[in-house]
Amino acid sequence: MKLSASQAVDVLRAAGEPTRLRILALLAREELAVLELGRVLDQSQPRVSRHLKLLAEAGLVERFPDGAWVFYRLTGAGQAGELVVETLARINPADPALARDAERLTAVRAERADAAGEYFARNAARWDEIRSLYVAEGDVEDAILEAAGPGPFRRLVDLGSGTGRMLTLLGPKADAALGLDLSQQMLNIARSHVTGAGLQRCELRHGDIFGTRLPDGSADLVVVHQVLHYLADPAAAVEEAARIVGQGGRLIIVDFAPHTLEFLREQHQHRRLGFSEPEIARWLGEAGLSKVKATSLPPAQAQGLTVKIWTAERARQPQRSAA
The missing domain is CATH 3.40.50.150 (Vaccinia Virus protein VP39)
Structure with a gap:
C-alpha cells in the first residue's frame, strides 16, 4: 500500500532535519544504542532521544529495550522505510557531516572490537x-x-x-x-x-x-x-x-x-x-x-x-x- 500525501509529508518532515537525517544514515549501517548515537553525534542523550522519538512516531525507526539499554534500527519494511532508503541512497557519502559521523562510528566499533578481543584473549583458556x-x-x-x-x-x-x-x-x-x-x-x-x-x-x-x-x-x-x-x-x-x-x-x-x-x-x-x-x-x-x-x-x-x-x-x- 502506497503512502498517502499526509503520510509522505510526515515521513519527510521527520527525516528532513539535519540531526535526524544523520541518525538515519548511522542506523542504515547497524543498530545502535542511544548512548552510542550520542557519542557519534556529540549530543546529549536527552536530545538524541527526542529525535529518535520523532523518527519512531513517523515509523522510520524501531525501538527495542534490551536490559538497561535501548537500541534503535531502521524500520525493516513498508513504504516509509523504502522512502528513507531511497533518500539515503541519493545523498553523497562524502558529505562532511556524514563522513565525520562515519569516522566516529568506526572509532566506536574499534573500541568495541578491542574490548572484545582483550576479553576473548584473556578468557580463551577457560x-x-x-x-x-x-x-x-x-x-x-x-x-x-x-x-x-x-x-x-x-x-x-x-x-x-x-x-x-x-x-x-x-x-x-x-x-x-x-x-x-x-x-x-x-x-x-x-x-x-x-x-x-x-x-x-x-x-x-x-x-x-x-x-x-x-x-x-x-x-x-x-x-x-x-x-x-x-x-x-x-x-x-x-x-x-x-x-x-x-x-x-x-x-x-x-x-x-x-x-x-x-x-x-x-x-x-x-x-x-x-x-x-x-x-x-x-x-x-x-x-x-x-x-x-x-x-x-x-x-x-x-x-x-x-x-x-x-x-x-x-x-x-x-x-x-x-x-
Missing part, C-alpha cells in the same frame, strides 16, 4: 568453564544433537567456533567440517581440541561471521552457537549464516532468551541480553528459511539463563520434469 556457569552444557549438547538430526552431513560449518566444541560434538557426523572465528587464541585452542578428537577433515580459519566468503548453499548444517549476543548486527549474521545453507539443509542457532543480567554486558562483553522467539523467527524467515522451531532449556537456578535453540531449514526446490 571459555568452556565460563559457559558452564550459566547452563548445564550436557543438556544443551544433547538438545543440539537432537536438533541437528542423525546425519551424515556433507559439510558442517560452525560460525564463531570459539574453542571448537560444536565441531567436536557434530564433526563425527560430517564428511567435512569448517570452523570460523576472529580470535586467533580461540582458533589455537579449537585446533588442539579438534586434533584431540581425531577429526581428520576439519578445517579452522580466521574468518568473519558477517562475510564468510563461502559459496551460497555450500553447507547442509550451519551452527551459530552462543555468538549472536556479542554482535552489533545479529540480524546480518543470521542472514549470512542462512545464505550458506543449501537446499534441504539446516541452520541451528543457540543463544539466550531475554534476561536482565546486566553484569554480562559490563563484565563479559555481551551486547544483547538475549533474543525473543519472534525476533529470531522473523530474521530466519526474511533470510529465506522455513520450518522454524524453538526449544527452551530453563536454568536449574532461579537467577540463571534460559538457553534457546532455534532450527530452520531451506526448502528443496522441486525438480523440473524432463521435456
Whole structure:
C-alpha cells in the first residue's frame, strides 16, 4: 500500500532535519544504542532521544529495550522505510557531516572490537568453564544433537567456533567440517581440541561471521552457537549464516532468551541480553528459511539463563520434469 500525501509529508518532515537525517544514515549501517548515537553525534542523550522519538512516531525507526539499554534500527519494511532508503541512497557519502559521523562510528566499533578481543584473549583458556556457569552444557549438547538430526552431513560449518566444541560434538557426523572465528587464541585452542578428537577433515580459519566468503548453499548444517549476543548486527549474521545453507539443509542457532543480567554486558562483553522467539523467527524467515522451531532449556537456578535453540531449514526446490 502506497503512502498517502499526509503520510509522505510526515515521513519527510521527520527525516528532513539535519540531526535526524544523520541518525538515519548511522542506523542504515547497524543498530545502535542511544548512548552510542550520542557519542557519534556529540549530543546529549536527552536530545538524541527526542529525535529518535520523532523518527519512531513517523515509523522510520524501531525501538527495542534490551536490559538497561535501548537500541534503535531502521524500520525493516513498508513504504516509509523504502522512502528513507531511497533518500539515503541519493545523498553523497562524502558529505562532511556524514563522513565525520562515519569516522566516529568506526572509532566506536574499534573500541568495541578491542574490548572484545582483550576479553576473548584473556578468557580463551577457560571459555568452556565460563559457559558452564550459566547452563548445564550436557543438556544443551544433547538438545543440539537432537536438533541437528542423525546425519551424515556433507559439510558442517560452525560460525564463531570459539574453542571448537560444536565441531567436536557434530564433526563425527560430517564428511567435512569448517570452523570460523576472529580470535586467533580461540582458533589455537579449537585446533588442539579438534586434533584431540581425531577429526581428520576439519578445517579452522580466521574468518568473519558477517562475510564468510563461502559459496551460497555450500553447507547442509550451519551452527551459530552462543555468538549472536556479542554482535552489533545479529540480524546480518543470521542472514549470512542462512545464505550458506543449501537446499534441504539446516541452520541451528543457540543463544539466550531475554534476561536482565546486566553484569554480562559490563563484565563479559555481551551486547544483547538475549533474543525473543519472534525476533529470531522473523530474521530466519526474511533470510529465506522455513520450518522454524524453538526449544527452551530453563536454568536449574532461579537467577540463571534460559538457553534457546532455534532450527530452520531451506526448502528443496522441486525438480523440473524432463521435456
